[in-house]
Amino acid sequence: MLEFSKMDTISVKNLVKTYQVFKKEPGILGTFKSLVSRKYEKVKAVDDISFSIKEGELVGFIGPNGAGKTTTLKCLSGLLYPTSGEISVLNFKPWQRKRQFLTNISFVMGQKNQLWWDLPAIETFLLNKEIFEINDSQFKKTLGELVDLLDAKDILNIQVKRLSLGQRMKCELIAALIHLPKVLFLDEPTIGLDVVMQEKLREFVKSYNKNFHSTIILTSHYMEDVQNLAKRVIVINFGKIVFDGLLTELVKKKAPYKLISFMERNKDNFVKIKKLGKIIEQDFPKLTIRVSSKDSNRIASQILDNFTVEDLTIEEADIAEIIREVFEKSKK
Amino acid sequence: MELKKYFKIWYFLTTIATQIALTSRLGAILFLIGKLLRFALFLVFIMVIYSQTQGIQGYSFWQVLFFFATFNLIDTASQFLLREVYRFRYYVLNGTFDYFLTKPMSPLFRSLFGGSDILDIPMLAISIIFVYYSTFKLTTVAPIDLIIYGLLVINALIIALAIHIVVISIGVLTTEVDNTIMLYRDLTQMGRIPVDVYREPISWIITFVIPIGVMMTFPAKALMGLLSTQFVLISIFLSLTIFFLCLRFWKYAIKNYSSVSS
Amino acid sequence: MKKYWQIAKITFSETTAYRLNFVMWRVRVVLQLLTIYFLWQAILPRGAKILNYDHSQILTYILGTSLIWSFVMASRSQSIADEINSGSLSNFLIKPINYFSYHFFRDIGDKAMNILFTAVELTLMYFILKPPIFIQTDPTYLALALISIFAALCLHFFINFILGTIGFISPEIWAPRFIFFIVIGFFAGSYFPLDILPANIFAIFKFLPFTYLLYFPLKVYLGQLPLEETIVGIFTTFIWTAVFALIANLAWRKGLKLYTSWGK
Numbered sequence: 001m002l003e004f005s006k007m008d009t010i011s012v013k014n015l016v017k018t019y020q021v022f023k024k025e026p027g028i029l030g031t032f033k034s035l036v037s038r039k040y041e042k043v044k045a046v047d048d049i050s051f052s053i054k055e056g057e058l059v060g061f062i063g064p065n066g067a068g069k070t071t072t073l074k075c076l077s078g079l080l081y082p083t084s085g086e087i088s089v090l091n092f093k094p095w096q097r098k099r100q101f102l103t104n105i106s107f108v109m110g111q112k113n114q115l116w117w118d119l120p121a122i123e124t125f126l127l128n129k130e131i132f133e134i135n136d137s138q139f140k141k142t143l144g145e146l147v148d149l150l151d152a153k154d155i156l157n158i159q160v161k162r163l164s165l166g167q168r169m170k171c172e173l174i175a176a177l178i179h180l181p182k183v184l185f186l187d188e189p190t191i192g193l194d195v196v197m198q199e200k201l202r203e204f205v206k207s208y209n210k211n212f213h214s215t216i217i218l219t220s221h222y223m224e225d226v227q228n229l230a231k232r233v234i235v236i237n238f239g240k241i242v243f244d245g246l247l248t249e250l251v252k253k254k255a256p257y258k259l260i261s262f263m264e265r266n267k268d269n270f271v272k273i274k275k276l277g278k279i280i281e282q283d284f285p286k287l288t289i290r291v292s293s294k295d296s297n298r299i300a301s302q303i304l305d306n307f308t309v310e311d312l313t314i315e316e317a318d319i320a321e322i323i324r325e326v327f328e329k330s331k332k
Numbered sequence: 333m334e335l336k337k338y339f340k341i342w343y344f345l346t347t348i349a350t351q352i353a354l355t356s357r358l359g360a361i362l363f364l365i366g367k368l369l370r371f372a373l374f375l376v377f378i379m380v381i382y383s384q385t386q387g388i389q390g391y392s393f394w395q396v397l398f399f400f401a402t403f404n405l406i407d408t409a410s411q412f413l414l415r416e417v418y419r420f421r422y423y424v425l426n427g428t429f430d431y432f433l434t435k436p437m438s439p440l441f442r443s444l445f446g447g448s449d450i451l452d453i454p455m456l457a458i459s460i461i462f463v464y465y466s467t468f469k470l471t472t473v474a475p476i477d478l479i480i481y482g483l484l485v486i487n488a489l490i491i492a493l494a495i496h497i498v499v500i501s502i503g504v505l506t507t508e509v510d511n512t513i514m515l516y517r518d519l520t521q522m523g524r525i526p527v528d529v530y531r532e533p534i535s536w537i538i539t540f541v542i543p544i545g546v547m548m549t550f551p552a553k554a555l556m557g558l559l560s561t562q563f564v565l566i567s568i569f570l571s572l573t574i575f576f577l578c579l580r581f582w583k584y585a586i587k588n589y590s591s592v593s594s
Numbered sequence: 595m596k597k598y599w600q601i602a603k604i605t606f607s608e609t610t611a612y613r614l615n616f617v618m619w620r621v622r623v624v625l626q627l628l629t630i631y632f633l634w635q636a637i638l639p640r641g642a643k644i645l646n647y648d649h650s651q652i653l654t655y656i657l658g659t660s661l662i663w664s665f666v667m668a669s670r671s672q673s674i675a676d677e678i679n680s681g682s683l684s685n686f687l688i689k690p691i692n693y694f695s696y697h698f699f700r701d702i703g704d705k706a707m708n709i710l711f712t713a714v715e716l717t718l719m720y721f722i723l724k725p726p727i728f729i730q731t732d733p734t735y736l737a738l739a740l741i742s743i744f745a746a747l748c749l750h751f752f753i754n755f756i757l758g759t760i761g762f763i764s765p766e767i768w769a770p771r772f773i774f775f776i777v778i779g780f781f782a783g784s785y786f787p788l789d790i791l792p793a794n795i796f797a798i799f800k801f802l803p804f805t806y807l808l809y810f811p812l813k814v815y816l817g818q819l820p821l822e823e824t825i826v827g828i829f830t831t832f833i834w835t836a837v838f839a840l841i842a843n844l845a846w847r848k849g850l851k852l853y854t855s856w857g858k
Contacts, residue, residue, distance in 0.1 A: 019590050074430075079430055079433050080590065081587045081588070099436045102435060102436035107434040112426065113428075114428070118351070118355055127344055127345070128435075130341050131341060131435050358766055358769070359766040362766060363768075366773040370776045373785075385642070385644045386642070388633075388636055388637055511618035515618060515621065525633060529633065534632060
């Protein structure tokens with residue numbers, strides 16, 4: 001079912017990553033004990049996962065905290081050495097950290113800056129220019145394009161510590177993309193940002209993906225990121241992949257239902273209508289029922305024909321709710 | 333091509349580090365004063381000893397000063413070049429080290445040399461002048477001995493480099509850096525005076541096991557014509573061996589790196 | 595009063611909270627001591643003499659000053675400058691606690707820890723290195739030595755406190771402390787007994803406060819000072835302590851005015 005071809009930009013086979021965590025007892029006695037003999041336990045952060053991603057895809061990695069998303073991303077970028085399994089990114093083994101590989105990737109960690117705090121952002125860009133060996137004209141061109149896309153013309157020469165959080169975020173992105181990486185790893189990029197900035201960031205990532213055709217993996221535990229950005233999602237929990245496919249498929253598969261909401265002022269009808277589906281919310285005359293997706297249209301027309309309802313709406317199940325259920329199920 | 337790129341980056345990073353250091357000028361000046369004081373007071377100490385006793389183990393006043401001058405030169409030079417190591421713990425803890433690893437530039441290079449700051453240069457200049465001056469005060473020095481001196485000073489810097497590589501490797505594995513580096517500094521302090529002054533077995537341990545003697549005492553002894561060729565060769569062999577072992581250790585540490593959790 | 599002893603106790607156990615730091619700190623202290631010990635062992639081998647110090651006396655001096663150092667100099671009061679800078683000083687200002695006393699007792703907790711370990715280390719060193727040290731047996735000298743050590747303790751407390759108040763006027767904490775540490779190390783006599791200096795220079799040292807932190811108490815212990823000189827010395831220590839106490843108080847009040855005007 002999973003086919004790995006040279007066309008895949010990223011391919012992961014049976015990746016496992018375990019950590020050793022030391023256990024220390026509290027107190028002074030525990031202190032001396034731990035100097036002599038240490039108890040450690042192995043934690044499997046990533047437990048045999050496999051997937052592949054093609055060039056230009058924008059994939060969302062979702063999972064609760066500690067699910068293994070960040071660890072996977074760090075293995076893909078070469079930061080961590082996998083315990084077992086195979087990884088191939090741009091036909092390189094990431095942990096070998098070959099020059100060619102590193103020149104074509106970028107890793108952005110939410111809330112962790114790569115900008116020099118006391119200096120204007122442009123200094124960091126210039127430093128990256130040297131590190132990535134970008135020539136002058138290419139540098140000017142890319143910088144110009146990114147500055148336009150992000151509307152960051154006036155903030156390049158101000159000390160980073162004086163910039164607002166939103167401005168800093170823009171400069172971080174420029175610093176991360178100045179070398180036009182083919183693969184972009186975004187680890188919790190929206191964390192700590194307010195709602196407006198989250199929106200802006202998502203917009204940018206979408207347009208960057210479209211304009212520059214880079215492959216992007218984004219991890220998040222915010223549902224809005226996933227809903228608005230990624231068509232394809234990989235759901236991870238407890239180090240295992242729980243779902244890998246289109247978001248719409250996930251919805252269909254896990255929650256093949258729709259919610260119908262309306263107002264029915266006639267008390268008798270109200271009681272009758274309640275029987276048509278599972279009651280989610282009722283507060284006379286308002287009612288929300290849940291029906292299976294395939295029946296939703298039929299039932300909706302039935303309601304409209306036989307009853308005098310007002311403000312009828314049909315909604316998708318809440319994606320956040322669905323995903324939460326998926327996490328709950330995978331606990332067992 | 334490579335070398336040029338790295339030199340350019342080193343220069344860039346040094347100007348950045350200097351700009352940042354200059355933002356707290358008072359602190360910088362005070363530290364400079366403190367270092368000068370430390371240097372001067374030790375000189376006074378040696379002068380007091382030599383004015384009241386027969387001195388240290390048969391060495392003349394200017395010989396002992398030359399040992400101190402050599403120590404100072406090697407110490408300040410290695411601190412100037414490797415200043416970034418003192419910030420390493422901070423980088424590992426706040427995730428900046430992850431950025432070192434994901435860029436196409438040697439993370440080892442970045443962690444060692446990325447932060448030389450100009451404010452170390454006055455001290456370095458003073459140590460060079462001091463070495464120069466005290467050389468003249470010694471009885472005639474053979475030119476060959478001068479060359480060997482230079483060679484062994486570079487040798488000492490290689491050992492210092494190797495030790496700093498171990499320090500940051502330990503930092504990668506355990507995030508503990510400050511104590512290790514201060515331990516190194518305390519040990520090298522013992523090299524302010526010729527290490528053969530210490531009683532055995534300390535003297536032997538300090539010379540070869542923790543190669544302070546090879547670093548600080550041997551170059552000076554060579555200049556004074558007191559070091560046999562065999563020891564010159566041993567010194568070079570030792571430093572190259574240690575250096576390669578330390579590089580292996582660094583590679584091991586990186587493989588076992590588990591970066592700070594998100 | 596009980597609360598102050600509680601403070602001392604807490605400081606005592608705080609030092610072991612960071613195990614590795616603690617162990618490394620002790621290792622470094624021992625190393626520094628060994629360095630100067632071996633140096634003097636080489637300068638003054640058995641039989642040699644410098645002024646009125648022979649081999650055993652000089653080694654006693656070096657080991658003794660190290661022990662006294664742990665008692666007199668050990669202090670947590672570098673946190674004063676930190677507390678000012680971070681604003682946590684405000685927490686103290688609203689509590690019914692005297693800031694001076696608070697830090698004094700904090701220091702006691704720290705000194706207790708220091709002495710404990712220094713004593714252990716020195717004992718170990720004694721058995722391994724077998725230094726020919728001089729043990730004072732005359733009770734008068736011992737009593738006087740203890741008094742002068744206590745006086746030195748008070749003197750150092752106030753000097754240190756003043757240093758901490760620099761936090762009111764500058765965010766630089768480490769630089770002034772660094773310089774101070776170097777200066778004290780030399781002028782208090784931890785490198786060498788101050789009286790081996792030429793007489794005219796030593797005469798100046800007799801008037802400086804730092805001389806009474808390490809050098810003087812140890813001289814009293816070695817029984818090398820006539821009684822009148824000892825009394826005069828102890829008296830001088832107390833005068834200097836009073837001077838620094840006054841300055842500390844002044845610095846504290848002025849600084850507090852500045853601090854509260856920031857409204858931290």
